[in-house]
Amino acid sequence: MNPVLQVIHDRKSIRAYEDRPVLPEVRDQLLQATLRAPTAGNMMLYSILDITDQAVKDTLARTCDNQPFIARAPLVLLFLADYQRWLDYYQASGIDALCRERGQPMRQAGEGELFLACCDALIAAQTSVLAAESLGLGSCYIGDIMENYETHRDLLGLPRFVFPVALVCFGYPTRAQLERERTSRYERKFIVFENHYRRLERADFAEMFREFEARAEAQKDKIEGFVSAAQLQYDHKFNADFSREMTRSVQANLRAWRGEAA
Ligand SMILES: Cc1cc2nc3c(=O)[nH]c(=O)nc-3n(C[C@H](O)[C@H](O)[C@H](O)COP(=O)(O)O)c2cc1C
DSSP, X not given: OOHHHHHHHHOOBOOOBOSOOOOHHHHHHHHHHHTTSOOGGGOOOEEEEEOOOHHHHHHHHHHTTSOTHHHHOXXXXXXXXXXXXXXXXXXHTTHHHHHHHTTOOOOOOOHHHHHHHHHHHHHHHHHHHHHHHHTTOEEEEXXXXXXXXXXXXXXXXXXXXXXXXXXXXXXXBOHHHHHSXXXXXXXXXXXXXXXXXXXXXXXXXXXXXXXXXXXXXXXXXXXXXXXXXXXXXXXXXXXXXXXXXXXXXXXXXXXXXXTOOO
């Protein structure tokens, strides 16, 4: 396997870190690689917040669904979808005045621009994750950054056209983490289709989720109210409070992005 594929294959999420700082030269290499990520129109529609303030890390550990390892990560980067910079540039360059002369309001960023900026931010985030792995650093995404929109906006000073899409924790893995097995993946035939989307059916699910269901069944005596693996996933993830909060928070963020009253 070539070294790039090796890095991709070896990576796993790391949630426990050695008490060892990420030196400035390592952080620089990581950021340099990150900023080489492909970006729509070469516009770099993202910003990165390097969270160095321990009090902010402590808050994020709480507001991102109570995940204490966030506070213990030596490097925490927040990837923001960012259209604010380009809109501010247009404004600073007199585009609003130009639009007025043309008898049109200056266009604001819509949902399309938000999705494109999210693509940019996530591609940069994943580039940082792979760069980190190649530097011996473990990483873990925190999707819960999309929760508690109002708290995160105020805590981090996020303006209207900035959307926090991924928080990533980095640090040197503990020995136990290094020795831990990687998680498995669903079979390729259920994920990769040719030309046309294929909706999966009952028989596919039986095969696709065989291992997932066997793992849940093996634990069922320890789980109160266990009905099935699907029920467990539904109750504890999909229909959990944090998932509902994420949707509420994203809706509030979208309303703010659209300029609608709160
Ligand atoms: C968008 C996204 C959000 C995630 N959020 C969290 C999170 O909040 N907490 C966490 O511990 N892991 C989080 N993860 C890590 C996943 O749980 C992990 O990638 C998955 O279980 C597969 O394991 P692996 O990364 O070790 O291969 C997230 C991953 C992604 C891609």
